Amino acid sequence: MIKVGIVGGTGYTGVELLRLLSRHPQVSLRAVTSRKEAGMPVADMYSSLRGFVDLCFSDPADQPLQDCDVVFFATPNGIAMQQAQAMLDAGIRIIDLAADFRIRDRATWEQWYGMEHAAPQLLEEAVYGLPEVNRVQIRNARLIANPGCYPTAVQLGFLPLLEAGVIDTRHLIADCKSGVSGAGRKAEVHALLAEAGDNFKAYGVPGHRHLPEIRQGLARMSGQDVGLTFTPHLLPMIRGIHATLYGRLTRDVDLQQLFEQRYADEPFVDVLPAGSHPETRSVRGANVCRLAVHRPQGGDTVVVLAVEDNLVKGAAGQAVQNMNLMFGLPETTGLELVPLLP
Template sequence: MIKVGVVGGTGYTGVELLRLLVAHPSCELVAITSRAESGKAVADLFPNLRGLTDLSFVAPDAAQLGECDLVFFATPNGVAMTQVPELVAGGVRVIDLAADFRIADQAVWEQWYGMRHACPELLPEAVYGLPELNRQAIREARLVANPGCYPTAVALGFLPLIEDGLVACDFLVADTKSGVSGAGRSANVAMLMGEMGESFKAYAIPGHRHQPEIRQTLSRVSDEPVGLTFVPHLVPMIRGIEATLYARLTDRSVDLQALFEKRYRQDCFVDIMPPGSHPETRSVKGANHCRIAVHSPREGDVVVVSSVIDNLVKGAAGQAVQNMNLMFDLNEDCGLNQVALLP
């Protein structure tokens, strides 16, 4: 059994991670930390876990975490980087679900996150945890940077086109929409039902922290500079991301459906929908799947890709468990075969 610790188990991502781990056949949860809730039974805070774990939250303790095989960080940005060096040096493998290790360039990271990086020496070692792109490197990694939710949906939609050099990379457009759980569990007036219910808006148009992460991922498979327009939107639902992606084709003769089906044939959590499909966020609710449809409207030179994920599963906790499976030589889908919830 893999002895697992979870640092920061009280947010939406944290409880989603716990939901998956308590049912995982190869995991033993040994520590779930929270300074604010220390001493409180996990199932008292999250009643969906009643009967599945008898653990209580504990304050972070380096010695206890050091006895784990793997530690997940489901903490705010800037927390993991202060604790990871000691854990990694002690032989503990780490998956960070926040952004501390996602961007390889220290200066770029500090510019977008507004703080100094506490352990820049680990940035070159951190493996970006998108299995469909970095599967082998993840298997061997000591430190995995779990991708952001928007970057997961966007990258999986664009990758086949860019890898094959089929689109002009100087002008890519990602028009994305997310449910409110992506904003976290902390109190926020803007997230109240009376504020965002029956409404729909774009936000962070001048610049969003996920933009450099997306550009970095796409640049690694592109032979030319990547120009990305990324506009996120907030929609009045709890879970889900839909990314509508636009690019200009450089070769209109390619069978795009066949291209996407071939690219993801070996990827158990990417589902390429039949021609003419329009993926729905509800089709992935609670599941670790990304469903994708590719279109070429009116047979023109613009390709449109629709990509949907559950932001808390394939966009966060599920992908983290997928990475854990790879790191410990388990079947990639181990503990991740949940069927999406309908309605």
């Protein structure tokens, strides 16, 4: 059994990790830390976990993670980097669901996240946890930088086109929408029901923190720098991401075949039949990204539609997928989930 700990189990990604790991056949949950809620039964905060998780939140000062094989950080940006080196030195593997290790360049990270990086020596070692691209490296990693929710959908949507070299990398567009859970479990005016309900708006147009992460990933896929316009939007729903991606074709290609062949052996990427329009509700609660590719009017513009649950394939589910790879388990272990509908 894999001995697992979670730092920051009170947020939405934390409870999603607990939901998945509590039913994982090869996992023994050892600790869920929270200074503020230390001593409270986890199921008292999240009644959905009654009968599945019998742990109490523990104070990290009591060192409840020291005998874990792997620790998930479901914390705000800037927390994992302060504790990572000591844990790695103790032989504990780390999967960070925040952004501390996603961007290789220290100066770029500090520019976008507004703080000094506490563990720059680990940036080169950290493996970016997108299994469809870095599966081999993930298997041998000590430290995983779990991708962001928007970056997962955008990269999986553009991946076949960039690998095949069939689109102009200078003019890519990612028009993305997310439910309010993407903002986390905290008190903010924009996430109030009266603010987000019955409303739809763009945000972060001058620059969003996920932009350098997406650019970095797309550049690795294409072997060159990319020009990307990324515009996120807030939808009046709880879960889900819908990414509409645009590129200009540089040569003729059978797009449907290209996508089907690239993802034929990927358990958590579903390429829909030609002409499909994926819905966010079709992935709710499941660790899958559904894709559809279009070429409107047979022109030189390609449109890719990508949907995922931002808390599962966009966060906790992908983190468990990475854990499975790190510990030599079948990649789908504990993740063969049927989406919730309606």
